Amino acid sequence: MLDELFARLRMALAPAEVEALQNGIWQVWLCSGDVALDKRLEAGMRAMQAGDHTLAIKEFTEIIERNPAFTEAWNKRATAYYLRGEYRASLDDIAETLQREPRHFGALWGKAGIMRQLGEYRRALQVLERLATICPNLPGLHEQQLSLREQLEEDGA
Template sequence: MLDDLFAQLRTATAPAEIEALQNGIWQLWLSTGDAALDKELEAGMRAMQAGDHTLAIAHFTQIILLNPDVTEAWNKRATARYLRGEYRASLADIAETLRREPRHFGALWGQAGIFQQLGEYRRALRVVGRLSAICPHLPGLQERQFSLREQLEDGGLLE
């Protein structure tokens, strides 16, 4: 089912269709198949929404300790660490997310954003290129590519 959704995402052009496909993919990613882990994931997301990033990280870490193959626990912990300003730790969790699910558009979008914030525009542009292969018509993608190319040109870094 996940592969089918990604195949459709690759060819989708309408923003509403892209959003619906992404939501379908997120629903699959957010289900671990284990009720206790699902509750832990939900608790972590609630803590993150409430702004308690430390508690959120604790919930996501617990899931990772119990089952390190739960991709979304790595991704959500990356998000919580990002929100705390822990960019390098967030990038490490994003790397684990992408090791488990290389098509994780949320992790890729976040990774590109962190690289951009850190001034690593060439790396950010490469990540955006990976995103483009997954969902070429993702809203905001072309603008981000343009912005990154401009930043590289302004810095004299674009060959």
């Protein structure tokens, strides 16, 4: 099912179509196959939305300890670490996410953002180029790539 959704995502042109396909992929990613873990994931996501990043990280960590293969727990914890300003921990969890699901467009987008914030424009651009092979018409992608290329030119890189 995921392979079909990703194939359609590569071909999608309209922003609404891209968004619908991404939402379909997210629905698959958010299901661990274990009702208790899915409830924990929901609790962690609610904590993150409420700004309680410490509780969110605790919830996601417990999920990871029980099911390290559950990709989305790694991705959500990466997001919580990012929101707490812990970029290294976030990048570590993004790496775990991408090891399990190399097509994870959310993790790639987040990694590019962190690289940009750290001033690593070339690496950010490389990540966005990888993202473009997965979802070439992702809204905002081409603008981000152009902005990074301009930044690299200004820096003489």
